[in-house]
Amino acid sequence: MARITCAALTKSYGAVLAVDALELSIGHGEFMVLLGPSGCGKTTTLNMIAGLEEISAGRLLFDETEVTWTPPHKREVAMVFQSYALYPNKTVRENIAFPLRLRGQSASEIERAVGAAAEQLEITHLLGRRPNELSGGQRQRVALGRAIVRKPSVFLMDEPLSNLDATLRLSMRGLIKRLHQELKATFVYVTHDQAEAMTLADRIAVMKGGLIQQLDTPEGIYERPANIFVAGFLGSPPINLVEGVIAGGAFTRGDFRLALTNPPQEGRAVVLGLRPEDVSAGGDVTARVELVSPLGSETHLDVLAEGGVALTLRVPKEWRAAPGDRLSFGIDPARLHIFDKASETRL
Amino acid sequence: MKKPLAPRVTRAILLTLFSALFVLYVAGPVAWLVSSSLQSEAEITRVPPNWLPQNPSIANFEAIFSAADRVVTYENRRQGEALTSSFLPSGAANLLPAMRNSLVIGLWVAALNLLLSVTAAYAIAVIDFRGRRATLYTVLATRVVPDIALVVPLFLVIRNLGLINSLGALVVTYLAITVPFTIFILISYFEGIPRDLYRAARIDGCGHGRALWHVYLPLSLPALVASLTFAFLTSWNEFVFALVLTQNVAAQTLPIIISGFIMDFTTSFSFVNAAGVIAIIPPVLMAVVFQRYIVSGLTAGAVKG
Numbered sequence: 001m002a003r004i005t006c007a008a009l010t011k012s013y014g015a016v017l018a019v020d021a022l023e024l025s026i027g028h029g030e031f032m033v034l035l036g037p038s039g040c041g042k043t044t045t046l047n048m049i050a051g052l053e054e055i056s057a058g059r060l061l062f063d064e065t066e067v068t069w070t071p072p073h074k075r076e077v078a079m080v081f082q083s084y085a086l087y088p089n090k091t092v093r094e095n096i097a098f099p100l101r102l103r104g105q106s107a108s109e110i111e112r113a114v115g116a117a118a119e120q121l122e123i124t125h126l127l128g129r130r131p132n133e134l135s136g137g138q139r140q141r142v143a144l145g146r147a148i149v150r151k152p153s154v155f156l157m158d159e160p161l162s163n164l165d166a167t168l169r170l171s172m173r174g175l176i177k178r179l180h181q182e183l184k185a186t187f188v189y190v191t192h193d194q195a196e197a198m199t200l201a202d203r204i205a206v207m208k209g210g211l212i213q214q215l216d217t218p219e220g221i222y223e224r225p226a227n228i229f230v231a232g233f234l235g236s237p238p239i240n241l242v243e244g245v246i247a248g249g250a251f252t253r254g255d256f257r258l259a260l261t262n263p264p265q266e267g268r269a270v271v272l273g274l275r276p277e278d279v280s281a282g283g284d285v286t287a288r289v290e291l292v293s294p295l296g297s298e299t300h301l302d303v304l305a306e307g308g309v310a311l312t313l314r315v316p317k318e319w320r321a322a323p324g325d326r327l328s329f330g331i332d333p334a335r336l337h338i339f340d341k342a343s344e345t346r347l
Numbered sequence: 348m349k350k351p352l353a354p355r356v357t358r359a360i361l362l363t364l365f366s367a368l369f370v371l372y373v374a375g376p377v378a379w380l381v382s383s384s385l386q387s388e389a390e391i392t393r394v395p396p397n398w399l400p401q402n403p404s405i406a407n408f409e410a411i412f413s414a415a416d417r418v419v420t421y422e423n424r425r426q427g428e429a430l431t432s433s434f435l436p437s438g439a440a441n442l443l444p445a446m447r448n449s450l451v452i453g454l455w456v457a458a459l460n461l462l463l464s465v466t467a468a469y470a471i472a473v474i475d476f477r478g479r480r481a482t483l484y485t486v487l488a489t490r491v492v493p494d495i496a497l498v499v500p501l502f503l504v505i506r507n508l509g510l511i512n513s514l515g516a517l518v519v520t521y522l523a524i525t526v527p528f529t530i531f532i533l534i535s536y537f538e539g540i541p542r543d544l545y546r547a548a549r550i551d552g553c554g555h556g557r558a559l560w561h562v563y564l565p566l567s568l569p570a571l572v573a574s575l576t577f578a579f580l581t582s583w584n585e586f587v588f589a590l591v592l593t594q595n596v597a598a599q600t601l602p603i604i605i606s607g608f609i610m611d612f613t614t615s616f617s618f619v620n621a622a623g624v625i626a627i628i629p630p631v632l633m634a635v636v637f638q639r640y641i642v643s644g645l646t647a648g649a650v651k652g
């Protein structure tokens with residue numbers, strides 16, 4: 001059991017359609033990230049895979065076996081929760097040992113497995129404590145320990161890092177990535193943090209309103225967003241979106257013109273997408289600098305170009321600019337994203 | 348920042364004062380019960396009363412424990428003078444058997460109550476089945492009817508079952524009275540246990556039975572103890588149903604027998620109070636043993652926020 005197939009997986013709560021006929025096939029050993037804004041159905045999807053949420057319609061398969069109606073304790077998946085969900089009355093050792101105890105393993109086997117997992121997560125010194133004597137990061141390590149100790153082939157994680165502070169999140173992210181490489185298990189990871197999604201995922205499913213908007217590798221999602229929602233959801237600062245029309249093979253908005261390599265039909269109303277970093281020094285676009293935000297490693301510039309087009313640019317820190325300056329920069333037409341205004345899909 | 352001294356002192360004084368008043372109000376009758384059980388009848392009825400016995404005597408207790416050996420006949424049943432405390436009510440010998448009945452019934456009710464209400468409360472609080480709200484309201488609705496209205500129908504049912512004057516009749520009746528309440532107590536408690544713990548347990552390999560056993564029960568100790576105590580005490584103190592459903596000492600409980608002492612031709616208050624002292628010993632012991640389990644914060648550290 002390691003390949004997960006969702007076929008028209010649907011969950012409705014009364015009139016609310018939380019997950020709408022989801023089609024998703026997750027390969028053996030793949031790290032799949034479900035990414036999307038709050039309320040888009042990520043947790044619901046994960047819980048259906050885990051068996052914690054009854055499936056309203058559709059089918060769920062682990063490899064070739066249908067598990068749509070299998071109760072969670074028979075599905076042999078491990079799960080890590082945003083809230084850690086440690087058993088407060090048990091010590092760390094007992095928490096990690098619990099899944100093994102339920103499977104009736106011998107005391108010596110359990111002892112060995114718990115020791116190994118604790119060592120891997122560097123929590124050996126915490127084994128005797130209770131959850132309320134641990135910090136958030138330590139608790140999440142224990143929760144990971146409880147998951148890996150069973151050596152399951154499927155790991156489900158629901159925003160496991162979102163209760164941790166930024167530094168800790170970074171190191172835990174590395175830990176999870178390492179675990180995935182060592183365990184060679186299938187991971188399904190829910191997050192609304194794009195940086196987590198980009199760094200961890202083999203593939204990302206971007207969700208909204210219970211539907212998958214795009215399913216692709218992190219690069220694919222970033223480089224070729226399927227629609228305006230996906231384009232806007234990934235990237236920081238977010239992609240610049242400018243409404244305009246196609247005229248003379250160029251994107252036009254008032255006096256603002258950008259020649260396109262592969263223009264859609266004339267007169268079409270479109271939305272132009274420009275990633276803040278896709279600009280180069282020296283070029284034929286000029287704009288007035290409005291706001292300068294130096295970040296140390298790079299600088300963010302808010303500029304106003306012709307036609308009242310406001311753009312945010314992400315530029316190397318060497319670009320010296322002050323508010324009020326005139327700035328010239330180049331835009332590579334090959335790196336532009338053009339979306340249809342009406343359907344919001346990529347052209 | 349510390350509050351200024353004056354308000355703190357005032358606060359402390361007021362708190363102490365009202366606590367003392369409250370303790371007096373609650374413990375006063377009990378203190379009098381204990382004190383008067385050690386006094387002679389003449390001393391009890393004296394005005395003003397003595398809070399502390401002048402000549403403490405355990406004659407009443409001796410009488411209770413020796414009553415079984417004493418043969419009560421028509422001739423000697425009125426023997427003894429109430430005022431000199433040598434008087435013994437005719438039913439005195441029934442006191443200890445009744446206490447045994449009360450204990451047996453109370454323990455059965457407490458145990459079965461827990462078994463029934465824990466499983467029912469888990470199902471209603473945790474499992475998302477069709478009609479769970481309706482189930483809960485139906486269970487609770489049975490307690491809207493005053494007990495007294497149920498006495499006659501229950502009597503008929505129990506009589507037709509041939510259970511009149513049996514301990515089982517009272518056990519069943521008391522379960523019917525207590526289980527709805529304890530289900531309700533436990534449901535609220537179970538619902539307060541983070542849902543993610545249930546999810547984690549299911550994922551880790553628990554079916555419903557094991558999730559209940561390994562996760563819900565250990566974390567619900569205070570509610571379990573409260574339910575147990577409630578069920579036992581209700582059964583221990585109940586009067587109306589016991590009066591109707593039992594007819595002789597084979598199944599009669601303590602409240603029935605004790606109340607019988609004041610319906611006798613002569614009433615010995617000191618003896619009744621001694622019986623009262625004996626009747627409150629098991630509940631008091633229970634409270635002392637269980638109070639340390641009634642603590643909060645068992646789920647601390649389970650989940651974030």
Ligand SMILES: Nc1ncnc2c1ncn2[C@@H]1O[C@H](COP(=O)(O)OP(=O)(O)OP(=O)(O)O)[C@@H](O)[C@H]1O
Nearest residue numbers: 013016017018037038039040041042043044045192
């Ligand atoms: N028990 C429920 N009853 C009714 N509606 C629900 C229930 N659980 C979830 N929903 C709805 O289903 C939708 C999807 O919820 P879900 O928890 O899957 O979102 P999510 O993507 O995990 O969001 P978040 O990032 O905030 O955790 C939401 O609109 C939510 O309101």
Ligand SMILES: [Mg+2]
Nearest residue numbers: 042043044158
């Ligand atoms: Mg969620």
